[in-house]
Amino acid sequence: DGLSSFRNYLNFNESQSDIDSNKDEIYLLDLFIKFLLLQPILPIDNKIPTDVSQPGLSKIDTAFFTYDAGVSFDSHTLSTYKLNILKFTEFGFNLNRSILLFLIGSCDSNSSISDFASTVYKRFVIDYENDYLVNYLITLFEGDPMLNILPAKLQLQEKIINFLSQSKKAALSPKVSSITLIGLNSDYAKLKQATVKFVKWATTIMTVNNDDDGDDVSASSSSSFETNKKIAEQLRSNLLNSPMENSNGSSY
Numbered sequence: 001d002g003l004s005s006f007r008n009y010l011n012f013n014e015s016q017s018d019i020d021s022n023k024d025e026i027y028l029l030d031l032f033i034k035f036l037l038l039q040p041i042l043p044i045d046n047k048i049p050t051d052v053s054q055p056g057l058s059k060i061d062t063a064f065f066t067y068d069a070g071v072s073f074d075s076h077t078l079s080t081y082k083l084n085i086l087k088f089t090e091f092g093f094n095l096n097r098s099i100l101l102f103l104i105g106s107c108d109s110n111s112s113i114s115d116f117a118s119t120v121y122k123r124f125v126i127d128y129e130n131d132y133l134v135n136y137l138i139t140l141f142e143g144d145p146m147l148n149i150l151p152a153k154l155q156l157q158e159k160i161i162n163f164l165s166q167s168k169k170a171a172l173s174p175k176v177s178s179i180t181l182i183g184l185n186s187d188y189a190k191l192k193q194a195t196v197k198f199v200k201w202a203t204t205i206m207t208v209n210n211d212d213d214g215d216d217v218s219a220s221s222s223s224s225f226e227t228n229k230k231i232a233e234q235l236r237s238n239l240l241n242s243p244m245e246n247s248n249g250s251s252y
Contacts, residue, residue: 007092022094029097032085034061036104037152040075041066048072055153056104056140079110086113090120096133099124103163107156128167137163138175142182154188161191165198171205 012025037056041049050067053059066072073081086105089098102124105117127133141160143151152160161183164170173179180202183195 025094026097029089029094029101032089033097033100033104035065035085036082036101036108038062038065038073038078040078041072042074043072053148053150055150056143056156058144058147058149061149075110079108079113082108082110083113083116086117086120095124096127096130099126099133100136103159104156107153107159126163128163129169131169134164134167134169134173138170138173138179142175142178151182154186154191157183157186158188158191158194161194161198165194165201168205168209171202172209176202176206 010025012022034057037054039054041052041062043049048067048070050063051059052062052066054062082105086101089101099121102117102121106114106121108114108117137160139149140152141157141164143149151157161179164179170176170179180195180199183191183198186192186195
């Protein structure tokens with residue numbers, strides 16, 4: 001069929017069982033994901049900057065697309081490339097990385113990109129317990145100081161935490177406390193509101209998990225879950241006893 005022919009044309013494995021191990025496809029999509037995170041970069045004194053950090057990207061990532069390639073991107077050019085990438089990857093590519101591409105695209109400041117990405121994203125059947133997706137999104141949300149990667153921009157952080165609020169794996173992650181603290185300390189009201197939802201979700205899942213595990217859970221795991229549960233419960237209690245600003249700036 002057309003999809004198989006397309007994958008064969010790109011020299012990608014046709015068998016579904018091989019999709020996750022296709023190195024060429026994974027490499028290409030990982031670059032696309034990073035490119036979707038890229039923000040406009042213009043020359044300074046006719047020179048392409050070499051030392052630029054952007055949300056979700058390291059300086060090395062940014063330089064790869066700009067300085068190393070000898071190009072810069074204004075807003076219009078960058079948006080054109082991003083939209084073409086999304087249209088190119090709409091069908092026939094690795095599902096989990098496609099989900100990331102279109103989730104990131106749905107937060108783009110250009111409405112042509114965000115509208116198209118949001119429409120496609122809604123068609124995906126998402127496995128919220130997938131290790132790769134959950135771990136990638138948590139790292140993107142927090143950033144990675146070891147690799148000098150900044151946290152994702154606020155609008156994307158909101159999308160990520162809404163995703164994590166549907167994942168049991170995320171709710172049981174040792175990152176729960178840091179995720180909630182980042183979200184609740186943000187000045188972006190929508191992210192704070194989404195974090196409240198995540199706190200409630202995490203508290204519920206942790207409680208159910210501990211009840212189900214009983215004596216089978218290890219002492220260290222039980223301690224970790226109990227610590228995270230107490231943090232989540234305390235945060236939820238504090239939130240319920242203090243006013244929260246809505247997205248229009250008023251309190252409720």
